Amino acid sequence: MSHCCAKSTFTGLDPVYIRILWLIITINGLMFGVEMVAGIAAQSQALQADALDFLGDTLSYGISLWAIGKAVSFRTNAALFKGFSLLLMSCWVTGSTIYRIFVLNSPDAVTMGGVAIAAFIANMVSVLLLMRYKDGDANVRSVWLCSRNDAIGNLVVLIAASGVWYSDTPWPDLATALIMAGLFLSSAWQITRQAVLEKRASGGAAQGVDEPPSHPASGCASEPGLDNRHSAES
Structure with missing residues (x-):
């Protein structure tokens, strides 16, 4: 049986792509x-x-760059580290947001909106730079998906800033922070689970069992339907 990943001709081993990733x-x-x-x-x-999402992406992209061409064991250990980091981020955001609920100081909506626009532009630059590589292997594609999803997240922050300005209350800001904490927690679970499965699969391959195609973990969830499409093409 041929592996689905055989059709992914680009794996990141390109000096131009590496410079873009840097x-x-x-x-x-x-x-x-x-x-x-x-x-x-x-x-x-x-x-x-x-x-913190930008920080997580910085670490995630750095690990993705480092993991290009590495063995499964290196990628899974790196993914476990990323999952733990995201868990810590989720805990910090949740705890600090709960604290702010009892100290209801309304944030500066103008600053929120201005910075959210700058963040959106930064992520759109990343999306455009990665556009030609969006159909590479799972590791390469996940980087583009992360940047695309982050641009959407920046729009959510911009909406929250509008809500703070309109309502003159901190609740839209706090609600958005809790939603992002939930996303961090969800990503941590998915990354850790996938890393454990890949580690087990690599152990089976070492004992002579066919290893299923590996999808290197990243800081963002895979695109819905991607795994099903791979299975259908196998």
């Missing part, structure tokens, strides 16, 4: 600093949560 890592790292400082200054939990 640029996107730099963009995400800079936006983490900008959003975290702005989030603290504006007292916005949503901005701080989105800043």
Whole structure:
């Protein structure tokens, strides 16, 4: 039986793609600093949560870059680390948001909106740079999907800023932060579960059992229907 991944001709081993990935890592790292400082200054939990998302993406893309061409054992251990990091992010965002519920200071909606627009532009630049590589293997495709989903997330923060401005209350900001904490927790579970399955599969392959095609874990969930499509093509 031929593996579905045999049809994925691009695996990331291209100097141009690697340079683009380095640029996107730099963009995400800079936006983490900008959003975290702005989030603290504006007292916005949503901005701080989105800043942590940029940090998570910076680490995730760096690990994806490092994992290109590596063995399954390296990728699974890296994925477990990413899953644990996302769990810590979820706990921090949830705890700090609950604290803010009892200290209801309304965030600065103008700062929230301005920074959310800047973050959206940064992620759209990443999406456009990765567009030609969106149909690569699972590791490569996941990077593009993360950037695309993050751009959507920035629009959610922008909507929250509009809600804060319209209602003159912090509730839209706090609700958005809790939603993002839930997404962090969901991603942590999916990454950890996939890493454990891949580790078991690699152990079976070492004992002479056919290893199923591996999909390197990333900081974002796989595109719905991707696994089903692979199964149908096998």
